[in-house]
Amino acid sequence: MLLLDRWIARRFFGNFALIFSVMFLFAVSIDTILQLDAYIEMSRLAVKAGRFPGLWAALPIAIIDYHAPRVFQFFAYMVGMCSVAAAGFTLTQMVRTREIVAMLAAGISLWRVGVSILGVAVALNLAQLVNGEVLLPRLAPLLVREHSAILQPTVQSFPVKLIEDRQRNLLLASSFDPATATARNLIVLERDERGAATRRIEAATAIWSVERGGWILQDATATRRSTRSTGDGPREVQIAAAEPIDFIASDVAPRAILARRFRGFAQLLSSPQITELASEGGIGIPAATRLIGQRFAGACANLLMLVICMPFFLVRVPKNMLRPSVICAAVAVPGLLGALFTMTVDLPGVPATVGVFLPVALLLPIAAWRLGALRS
16 A cells, blocks of 8 residues: 555656646746846856856856746745646546446445545645745845846845834935845934934944844934024024944844845744744734745645645546636645635735635635545
């Protein structure tokens, strides 16, 4: 019996790898065609810098440099869809070659086939949890790069617009370099409870210090601003002389700046990093709850959708599998996309903890009904 399980599992995994590879190469081909000018331009710059001997040597490396880390991100998105497709291909092959008929004749239930496939799917979703907690956080700086940063180890410098920290202070900078955690021309406006500015800090350079929890300032000055009431007339504003300053505490860390700059950066982080990012003010607490819960709810939704779709192909009598394949696609694609949408969107009046597991609660009874209706 273990030999049969290994054979089914190996065939399912082979189909999964084939489908995943084809879909990933298709996505890479589309992006390469649409962004070919950007790849060529960045390759030419690399050749001028002496990194490559010629354009035709640099261009393939540029494409690989941009897309190779995205294999793990693509796996996170497509593990559920590819599992359903691989199960359909595997069972269709077994129906066409009469292997399922032979198993039934030997007294082996259809449940046995489904359990073997489901076991590999569980392993793939566990691998996705490890992928989301270990690999994607390390690759996050590469995954948020734009095409203008191809062949660069991280994202390029970008201006920082107004960011409010937990003390309601405002920060902005002309540029921020994520590779060195350095901000140029940093301006910090400290405010009182009414929102009026009380101190203005200007620094030519600011470097983030993890140990001190703030920014180490270079060539920086601080100017205090105070207002005084003059009776019925307008308030008098007094600006003190500029004073040197070398440090300012803030919860606006580089990770929070990246999360505000790139919308998809937060979902690339691990669960502890997402929690830390929420404490830094990079994202809200409900959003952090959804991102963390999405890891586990997404895996459950993938497995439940596989359970729902497998009975379309677990048939006792050989027949044309085109109709079951079309029905399976019509069920799986909207189902997985709808589950992802429900887990991602903030539902009015629904707590984030409940909303992220709502698709699981909806799919669970459907999966139980599908299993109960299976004639094995």
